Amino acid sequence: MITVGIDVGSITTKAVLLNGTTWQSLLLPTGCSPRDAGKSVFEQILDRASLSPADVDCVVGTGYGRISLPFIDKAITEITCHARGALHLVNGTDMVIDIGGQDSKVIMIDEQGRVINFAMNDKCAAGTGRFLQVMAAVLGADVSELADLARGAEPVQISSMCTVFAESEVVSLLAQGVPKERIIAGIHRSVAGRVASMAGRLGRGKRITFTGGVARNGGVREFLARELGQEVTVAPEPQMAGAIGAALLARDRGKH
Ligand code: ADP
Helix, strand or coil: CEEEEEEECCCEEEEEEEECCEEEEEEEECCCCHHHHHHHHHHHHHHHCCCCHHHCCEEEEECCCHHHCCCCCEECCHHHHHHHHHHHHCCCCCEEEEECCCCEEEEEECCCCCEEEEEEECCCCCCCHHHHHHHHHHHCCCHHHHHHHHCCCCCCCCCCCCHHHHHHHHHHHHHCCCCHHHHHHHHHHHHHHHHHHHHHHHCCCCCEEEECHHHHCHHHHHHHHHHHCCCEEECCCHHHHHHHHHHHHHHHHHHC
16 A cells, blocks of 8 residues: 655645555655645655556645645644654654644654644744744854754753744843853753643653654753653654654555
8 A cells, every 4th residue: 555644844844655664755845835845745755756646545634734735635633643653653652742843742642642632832933943943043053053063062041932032132142252052052941941841731751752853953852851851762754753644644544
């Protein structure tokens, strides 16, 4: 059976093609049209596998742009897809922390990957990848460099809860001559602190798996583990977790 999962996020659009037990993935920027990004990622992943849409048994769409995809068989929420994807990527996961471009979520799951409970922040940029992108721009760095730039530094306190005020705070810390690495460590701690307190309200996981693009930032992972007082495992290919979950759910659906 061949299935495809498509996750249209605010920053990136991901596709996973599952063919039996092998899978391949593709990531494209979402840009200004979620519909076009979803269509391109679907066409390109099929092209790479030398397949046509008729070869695919089921396509599941997820992410905030899922409703704009006319070619999918079913749309499923990110919460359900991330839960399923994270459990597949890290055996024994019972808590998923997903930090993407414009939201963050914590999901408690059972042994089958079913959602027991979840909390989500999609109202405020603080505690999301957007916060890191804004701060990286102020610091003249790319988000992919932040973890290396801050490695081992003592975090400075970032007091502002709001991204706009935190941006001014970072500008004035730079003007005061506070070393960049301490500011970046403070930014990582700020994101981790907000998400950890959301996780704390849900309970305690035995095995915490970190997904989403921000999981590629080792600095945020380290502060999450410190704040939670527990190990936090970054899923292999963390940004693909939602699309993997969608492809797996498409396979389940195809069996019925
Ligand atoms: P969405 O699904 O909402 O589009 P993603 O899960 O793709 O979001 O995550 C996007 C976020 O991931 C960006 O805002 C950025 O903070 C972070 N990110 C993306 N690439 C990297 C990288 N190479 N290293 C560190 N962080 C990254």
